[in-house]
Amino acid sequence: MLSKSAARLFFLVGTFATTVAFVALTVDTLRQVPEQTNEAQLSPAVIRGKELWESNNCMGCHTLFGEGAYYAPDLTQVYERRGPAFIRQMLTDPEGLYPGQRRMVTYAFTQEEQDDMIAFLEWCSHVDLNGFPPPPTVGVATAPAGAGAVAVPQVYQQICSACHAVGGVGGQVGPALDGVASRRDADYLRRWLEDPLAINPKSRMPKMPLTPEQLEEVLAYLSTLKAGEPAP
Ligand code: HEC
Ligand code: HEC
CATH class of the missing domain: 1.10.760.10 (Cytochrome c-like domain)
Structure with missing residues (x-):
C-alpha cells in the first residue's frame, strides 16, 4: 500500500511524465507533416483540385486516405495505379471504360478542372502514409511482364x-x-x-x-x- 504522500508523488510524476511524452510526440508528428505531405508541392492547381473534390462530393462514393464511403475504389494511389490518361477518361466518360455497367457520375469538367483534379490526385499519391493503403488495391488488371526486347509500356x-x-x-x-x-x-x-x-x-x-x-x-x-x- 502506498502512503498518502507517496500516492500523491506517484500521481504528480506520472501525470507530468505522460504529459511531456504526449506533447513531445505531438510536436514530433507535426514536425514531420510538411515533409510527409510534400507541402512544398501544394500548387494552386492541387488546391483547386481539392476544392473540386469537395464540391463534387467524390467522397460520397470513394475513400481517400481511408476517409469516405466504401462504394467505389480507394483513390489514394489511383495516380500511380492508373495514370493520368485513365483518370481523365474516367472524368470525361466513365461509361467508355465500363460499358453497360457505369456507376460513376459523368462529370462535365472542363479541361482545366480535369487537370486540377489530376494534379490533386497526383499530389495525394505522393503523400507518405507509412505504407497505407496496403497493396494490392482494387481491381488492377496487370499485363504480362515484358520478357522480350520490348517491355510492356x-x-x-x-x-x-x-x-x-x-x-x-x-x-x-x-x-x-x-x-x-x-x-x-x-x-x-x-x-x-x-x-x-x-x-x-x-x-x-x-x-x-x-x-x-x-x-x-x-x-x-x-x-x-x-x-x-x-x-x-
Ligand atoms: C456515385 C458514386 C461515385 C461518385 C460520386 C464518384 N465516383 Fe469515381 N467511381 C465510382 C465507381 C463505382 C467507380 C468504379 C468504376 C465504375 O464502376 O464506374 C469509380 C471509379 C473512379 C476512378 C477510377 C478508379 C480505379 O481504380 O480505376 C477514378 C479516378 C474516379 N472514380 C474519380 C472520381 C472523382 C475525382 C470523383 C469526384 C469528382 C468521383 N470519382 C466521384 C463511383 C463514383
Ligand atoms: C474501354 C475499353 C478499351 C480500352 C481502354 C482500350 N480499348 Fe482497344 N478496343 C476496345 C474495343 C471494344 C475494341 C473492339 C473494336 C470496337 O468496338 O470497335 C478495341 C479494339 C482495339 C484494337 C483493334 C483490334 C483488332 O483486332 O482490330 C486495337 C489494336 C486496340 N483496341 C488497342 C488498344 C490499345 C493499345 C489501348 C490502350 C492505349 C486500348 N486498345 C484501350 C476497347 C478498349
Whole structure:
C-alpha cells in the first residue's frame, strides 16, 4: 500500500511524465507533416483540385486516405495505379471504360478542372502514409511482364489492359490483342490508336489521350504481338 504522500508523488510524476511524452510526440508528428505531405508541392492547381473534390462530393462514393464511403475504389494511389490518361477518361466518360455497367457520375469538367483534379490526385499519391493503403488495391488488371526486347509500356498496363487481354491476362471489353500485328498493319494500328472513332464510328473503344511518346511505345509493343508467337 502506498502512503498518502507517496500516492500523491506517484500521481504528480506520472501525470507530468505522460504529459511531456504526449506533447513531445505531438510536436514530433507535426514536425514531420510538411515533409510527409510534400507541402512544398501544394500548387494552386492541387488546391483547386481539392476544392473540386469537395464540391463534387467524390467522397460520397470513394475513400481517400481511408476517409469516405466504401462504394467505389480507394483513390489514394489511383495516380500511380492508373495514370493520368485513365483518370481523365474516367472524368470525361466513365461509361467508355465500363460499358453497360457505369456507376460513376459523368462529370462535365472542363479541361482545366480535369487537370486540377489530376494534379490533386497526383499530389495525394505522393503523400507518405507509412505504407497505407496496403497493396494490392482494387481491381488492377496487370499485363504480362515484358520478357522480350520490348517491355510492356506502363500506359498499356494502366489503360489498355483494363479492356484487352494478352496471353489471357487483362480485361474482356475489347478483343484479345494476341496476334494483332499479324491481323493489322502498322499504319492501321497507328490510325486506330489515334482515333478509333474515325475508323469505326460505332467503336466502343474511346479515343485514348496518349502523348506522342506513349503512342510510339504502345505501337512498338503491339508490333511484337504476332500470331503463332508467344506474347513477349
Ligand atoms: C456515385 C458514386 C461515385 C461518385 C460520386 C464518384 N465516383 Fe469515381 N467511381 C465510382 C465507381 C463505382 C467507380 C468504379 C468504376 C465504375 O464502376 O464506374 C469509380 C471509379 C473512379 C476512378 C477510377 C478508379 C480505379 O481504380 O480505376 C477514378 C479516378 C474516379 N472514380 C474519380 C472520381 C472523382 C475525382 C470523383 C469526384 C469528382 C468521383 N470519382 C466521384 C463511383 C463514383
Ligand atoms: C474501354 C475499353 C478499351 C480500352 C481502354 C482500350 N480499348 Fe482497344 N478496343 C476496345 C474495343 C471494344 C475494341 C473492339 C473494336 C470496337 O468496338 O470497335 C478495341 C479494339 C482495339 C484494337 C483493334 C483490334 C483488332 O483486332 O482490330 C486495337 C489494336 C486496340 N483496341 C488497342 C488498344 C490499345 C493499345 C489501348 C490502350 C492505349 C486500348 N486498345 C484501350 C476497347 C478498349
